Amino acid sequence: MRARIFLCITLLYLCHPQLWPQAVTKQFPPAAGAQPTGTDSLPDDPSASSEIPVAKVIPAPPTGVPVEIRADTQREINNVYTLTGNVVIYYRTYVVQADKITYNRDTGDVAAEGHLIVDGSPDNEHITATHGEMNLDQDTAHFYDVVGTLGVATVGPHSRMVFTSPNPFAITGREVIKLGTGRYRVIDGTMTSCRLPKPDWRLLSKQINMADGKASARNTWFELMSMPLFYLPYVTHPVDGETRTAGILLPIVGNSTTKGLILGEEIYFPLSRNSDLTIGTEYFSKRGYSPMGMFRYRGFGEDFFNVRFHALFDRLPAAENQGGTDLLVDGRRDWGQHTRAVVDAEYLSSYAYRQAFEENYAIAINSEVKSQFFGAHALNGFAENLRFDRYQSFQNNTTNAEIRILHLPALQLEGEDHYLGKTPWMWGGIASVAVLSRAEPENDLNTATFRTRGVPRVDFHPHLAMPFSLDGWTFRPEVAVRDTFYGRSQNPAQLGVVPSVRDASVNRKDFEAGIDLRPPAIERDFTAPWLLHLFGGDLRHTVEPDVQYHYVSGIDNFDSILRFDDVDIASDTSELDYSLTQRLFLRHLHPHPCKGDEALGPDDLCGGGTVDWLSWQVAQKYFFNTDFGGAVTTGTRNVLTTTLDLTGVAFLTGPRTFSPVISRFNMRTSSATNVQWDLDYDPRLGRITASNVYAEYKKGDYAFSVGDFHLNAPEAPPTAQTPQTAVTNATSNYNQLRFSASYGASTKAGLSAGTSIGYDFVQNQLQYGAGQAGYNWDCCGLSFEVRRYSLGTVRDDTQYLYSFTLAGVGSAGSLRRAARIF
Structure with missing residues (x-):
């Protein structure tokens, strides 16, 4: 029996030397009376007389990579094509053009001569060269006399080029070696984010290596407007918009009548895909060192968390010292649609420091500092929130005398109006529990004679309303009661005398009524x-x-x-x-x-x-x-x-x-x-x-x-x-x-200009004035600003600021974004 089976299998194989896989699919019969083209319907064929679908055999899809070749003349020997005259090869995402191309279909090798242009590839590259060799299967190549851009794709019937990256990366070089997807080596070349062939700026190096979304080079010269400006022993540049690289940012240089010569530097660290850290310091020749830093985090949806600080170690004597620290924290975290937590906090060690060194005029004259953290949950007309906050109101800029009020913590429950059963009455209200503190100086010497610590307070405030309408008139009568309990109270005092705190509790009660009448x-x-x-x-x-x-x-x-x-x-x-x-x-x-x-x-x-x-x-x-x-x-x-x-x-x-x-x-x-x-x-x-x-x-x-x-x-x-x-x-x-x-605007090409002033009619004085002018070229911009502060004895300062921006790299200078006019 086994010999018979073996013989049958052998005969079957000899009759079918090539075995192809077959696929089975459902195909519905043609409509009644229809005759398929090129076939004869047999009487016993169920597909011709029945509406029941039957299984039919269809051929397997073709294997390999489809290639489209266009050329004036073509010649093929053993799958090796010799193409001349207006040659175009479409292979996967590649579009290769040249005067002459030799293409090996078995290996994917391409040798091109004369006006070589390569578009596509996984890197969305656009390469022009005199000649080169490529392997389209392995994404490798060697180009000569190259001008190219990464992050550019061609779309539409007219092959319109569009940028697929926010900062496309442009290169030129005597040789460009592609080692694989996303990996290049440029010999005797340049890199820039500007439009070629005449970039506003570029980096020149003997060898540029590109891998993992960034380009790096040693012994580099920075050239601006065709003029070499300075030498960089090591430099990195992002190849695509998603790549961030740790490194030293461009230096900060400025001048101020109060600060003197300003020299600064910052270092950037990408911590993860959605967080980064920037730290640095500035040196003021007249005042000392001013450290600064910023941490940023971006999560899903509207989640974020930012920390910013700046400080000054003022070297002036104690009587004239205006040093201080300003720390700001803000963020948000959502848990679903109904629950979130928010923080907006600030720590300011000295009001004089804010007045003397804050760049934003509106903040510089603000004597209040507010910090709060709260979590809230709201659903079906009911809301619960837990709050911690700290309020400071500085009374002067010399002794830091301040009024300070704390809510540590405050829990509040709130209900919107809900119908009371099937009646026309609606009920709602607010209930809260808080622990409160307050400190207030008697005079500008910051001697706190009025101080409370940990005062508990319970407040209950429900109301009942019955809104109704009559002939276009709207009525809302309402009644409410309120009961508020305090763990401590104060001794009443006559005018001009600060009250004193007593440990005795106090209970406040009231009855409330009212009506809201709105005629048509x-x-x-x-x-x-x-x-x-x-x-x-x-x-x-x-x-x-x-x-x-x-x-x-x-x-x-x-x-x-x-x-x-x-x-x-x-x-x-x-x-x-x-x-x-x-x-x-x-x-x-x-x-x-x-x-x-x-x-x-x-x-x-x-x-x-x-x-x-x-x-x-x-x-x-x-x-x-x-x-x-x-x-x-x-x-x-x-x-x-x-x-x-x-x-x-x-x-x-x-x-x-x-x-x-x-x-x-x-x-x-x-x-x-x-x-x-x-x-x-x-x-x-x-x-x-x-x-x-x-x-x-x-x-x-x-x-x-x-x-x-x-x-x-x-x-x-x-x-x-x-x-x-x-x-x-x-x-x-x-x-x-x-x-x-x-x-204009900060991103507008050409000239932009603006001015801003703040004038005090009571003092008859221009307290703030600024004028800014900027000019943007193709991929770089330069802005200048003169800023004047006159805030009494605490600040009499004139600043000369500038900002220099390179597209795809960043900005350098003392003119910061938050204080710009435009």
């Missing part, structure tokens, strides 16, 4: 051809009145409550809040393609739909309880919950019936224009107590902004008191102008 809005539409021509659409004008009444009763121990935040300034009140809001809506009838800042949004068409074009609110409060249950102390500024709800100006310097009239105006006609004006007018004083105006305009390369911020609020009423509480007619007078204008 009055509206009118305006449609006319001239409106369409002027504004591009129709206008709708609305008038929205709003009347609210609030009543709080039961707080009879206001003077015994320690003050930490807005929870502690609740008081009795009976007040009427009335406001009138006018809005102008614009309905665009002709959408246009998004451009400029509009293109940053999710839509492709902009200018369509209806926008809140203009809004203007006027509001005031009437107080039936003029002294707020005894919470108002005559002769000083009083800040209560009811005043913070209206304005940030402390207008309560004694009992009063009417609040100031506030006006809030906002206009945004387009993405290019923004105007805001907040104004407070106090009829009791007969003058404007606050006026903040800000206007901004952006159009193409032009950007303008102007802001005037004016405060003229009283510190005390103009009434005579006892000698112990004598007050004057002093005011908190503040009036500053900010203006900036710029043309």
Whole structure:
């Protein structure tokens, strides 16, 4: 039996000397009555008479790599092709062009002569050479007299070249040896990130090695605008945009009247794919060393974590020493859609250091330092958050006297309005538990006579509301209770005397009621051809009145409550809040393609739909309880919950019936224009107590902004008191102008320029002024800035800054991005 089987197998093999694999697939029969082309349908063929699919044998797909060859003349001997005249070979991702090519189909070897051009490969290379040899299967090659670019691909029917890397890498060389995918050696060549054949800058070396996404070379000359500038014993350059390499950054050089000559250097370390570290130091010839550093981390989604610090070891005597440290930490971590943790913290050792050496003008004049860390979870209208924060308010720049308030920690539970069963009533509220501390100096000598440590506070504030509508009128009556327990309290003191802390606990309770009444809005539409021509659409004008009444009763121990935040300034009140809001809506009838800042949004068409074009609110409060249950102390500024709800100006310097009239105006006609004006007018004083105006305009390369911020609020009423509480007619007078204008951008080719100023009308002094000009060539740019600070005795400084940028390498200089005008 075995011999018979062996004989059958042998005969089968002899009859079929080549055995090919076969594949079986389902093929459906042709439609009824259809006759397949080139075949005869047999009567017993089930595919011709039945709708049941049958299995048929199909040939196996061809093996090997498909090659397309084009040439004026072709000759082939034993799979070796000799091609001449306009030769083009398409092989995998390669496109090889030359005047003459010899191609071995068995080995993949290519020998090309005359005008050799190679595009494609796994490295997206574009190589031009006089001649060369290649192995298309092994991704190896040897080119001669080379000009090429890595990170460039050809797309589209017209072979349009596009950059596949944010910083394409360009090389030239007498010889270029490709050792494999991503590995090259350049002999007697150059490297740059500029456009060839005339790059703005390049690095020249006898040998350049490229591997693992970076290029390195020794004994290199840096050439700018065809002029050799300096010698580099060792240099690295990224080949693609994803590669980051540790190394020494370009040096920092600058000059300042306060710092003197500035010399600095930084070192960069990539720690992982999504984190890096930069550390360095600057030397100020007049002041000493200034170390600095930055750590960056980027995670999935919106997760990030940054740490930045800068300091100064000032060598001046103690009386003039302005050294200090500024450490900033910010980050975010999300756990799903409903839970996240956020940190935004700062440690500032000296306010004088900030004023004297902070580059950003707005930060330099800010006397507050805020640090907070919180975790929050929100789901189904309920939110829980745990918070740690630290607040500092520096009182001067010499002794570091400060007011310090701590929440360590504060746990808050908040519930949005939910219907109470199937009733029309809605319930919600806030409950919190906190441990609080406060320290406040008596005078500028930083002697802390008022200090609390670890004061526990429990606050419970639920409310019940029943909103309803009637004939277009909207009503929301609401009742609430509040109970706040403090582990410690304070001994009330007369005006001008700092209260003292006592260990006795205190419990504050109140009952609250109120109603929010909103009549129907009055509206009118305006449609006319001239409106369409002027504004591009129709206008709708609305008038929205709003009347609210609030009543709080039961707080009879206001003077015994320690003050930490807005929870502690609740008081009795009976007040009427009335406001009138006018809005102008614009309905665009002709959408246009998004451009400029509009293109940053999710839509492709902009200018369509209806926008809140203009809004203007006027509001005031009437107080039936003029002294707020005894919470108002005559002769000083009083800040209560009811005043913070209206304005940030402390207008309560004694009992009063009417609040100031506030006006809030906002206009945004387009993405290019923004105007805001907040104004407070106090009829009791007969003058404007606050006026903040800000206007901004952006159009193409032009950007303008102007802001005037004016405060003229009283510190005390103009009434005579006892000698112990004598007050004057002093005011908190503040009036500053900010203006900036710029043309261009940091990445704009050609010339860009801008200016920024800060002027104090009270001091009649230009506190800050800066002018910047820059010019960008093809792949490098140069910027200069002159900056002037005049902040009293603490800072009188003129700085001369510059920044030099190389595309694909980085920036060097003393002009940092955060302080640039544009």
